Amino acid sequence: MSEIVISDVWKEYDEQIVLEQISLTIAPRAFVALVGPSGCGKSTFLRMLLGDERPTRGTITLDGHPLPSEPGPDRGVVFQKYSVFPHLTVLGNVLLGLELQGSSVRICLRGEARRRAIDTAREMIAEVGLAGSETKYPAQLSGGMQQRLALAQALVMRPKVLLLDEPFGALDPGIRADIHVLMRRLWHETALTVVMVTHDMREAFTLANRVIAFERPRDRPEERERYGARLSQDISIWPARLAGEPDPYSPDRDGPILSEAFSRDDLALETVPGD
Numbered sequence: 001m002s003e004i005v006i007s008d009v010w011k012e013y014d015e016q017i018v019l020e021q022i023s024l025t026i027a028p029r030a031f032v033a034l035v036g037p038s039g040c041g042k043s044t045f046l047r048m049l050l051g052d053e054r055p056t057r058g059t060i061t062l063d064g065h066p067l068p069s070e071p072g073p074d075r076g077v078v079f080q081k082y083s084v085f086p087h088l089t090v091l092g093n094v095l096l097g098l099e100l101q102g103s104s105v106r107i108c109l110r111g112e113a114r115r116r117a118i119d120t121a122r123e124m125i126a127e128v129g130l131a132g133s134e135t136k137y138p139a140q141l142s143g144g145m146q147q148r149l150a151l152a153q154a155l156v157m158r159p160k161v162l163l164l165d166e167p168f169g170a171l172d173p174g175i176r177a178d179i180h181v182l183m184r185r186l187w188h189e190t191a192l193t194v195v196m197v198t199h200d201m202r203e204a205f206t207l208a209n210r211v212i213a214f215e216r217p218r219d220r221p222e223e224r225e226r227y228g229a230r231l232s233q234d235i236s237i238w239p240a241r242l243a244g245e246p247d248p249y250s251p252d253r254d255g256p257i258l259s260e261a262f263s264r265d266d267l268a269l270e271t272v273p274g275d
């Protein structure tokens with residue numbers, strides 16, 4: 001279970017209202033894509049789900065409990081950049097969370113506990129397709145590999161909720177398509193609720209099962225400080241895309257939508273007889 005309930009949440013910075021009246025229930029194992037114009041508060045919203053920011057008004061609960069005011073292991077996060085530690089190897093990056101979690105007194109795990117943590121980290125590294133790169137440093141990896149590493153680092157802690165802030169925005173299209181395949185598999189195979197901020201509508205509709213848009217209803221320059229963004233669209237993907245169930249309408253790679261959405265017979269209807 002990992003239901004997130006957001007009730008009448010507002011976020012203000014000094015005089016500026018960034019978000020207002022946000023009420024939303026995110027079901028366990030949902031994959032929500034959050035879209036909207038630049039500056040409308042998407043990252044701020046994500047940071048509130050992470051516990052990095054507090055709502056000015058309203059409440060956010062996770063499984064019926066108020067969200068802790070600090071980020072915790074139940075919520076993993078991947079940003080577009082700077083999610084991994086440049087001075088640690090791939091294995092060191094994935095191991096770090098496990099070491100910190102398992103050692104409230106000592107800095108490092110030792111003996112059997114450390115061996116178990118290394119095995120867990122290696123499994124996670126293989127899961128995201130980085131087996132063989134354990135001793136490399138982030139600077140020796142491509143952008144796509146670094147984001148796979150960031151996913152492994154977040155997922156090794158077995159979070160209930162994965163928060164993604166434009167995680168694939170800097171990747172070129174081929175690499176992005178590959179990592180979409182990975183992301184979809186992780187969502188299907190892991191008991192995760194995902195909330196992803198993206199500017200890419202195609203990415204939103206390819207990966208998510210619900211697309212939510214924030215927009216400022218009043219956006220004249222003199223109104224911007226006094227009115228925040230609200231939830232303006234809430235679209236459930238049809239036919240329903242459910243975690244753990246095959247999705248016949250969604251290509252495994254981000255191929256042309258037409259080739260997946262219509263069969264050859266449908267397309268044949270479009271051709272002129274005798275052509």
Ligand SMILES: Nc1ncnc2c1ncn2[C@@H]1O[C@H](COP(=O)(O)OP(=O)(O)OP(=O)(O)O)[C@@H](O)[C@H]1O
Pocket residue numbers: 013018036037038039040041042043044045
């Ligand atoms: N810590 C902060 N202090 C003051 N203002 C902030 C802070 N964080 C964000 N803001 C303001 O909140 C507004 C929303 O910012 P946010 O980064 O959440 O938007 P966004 O929708 O994610 O934008 P983008 O799509 O460009 O990344 C902006 O006007 C920003 O300047």
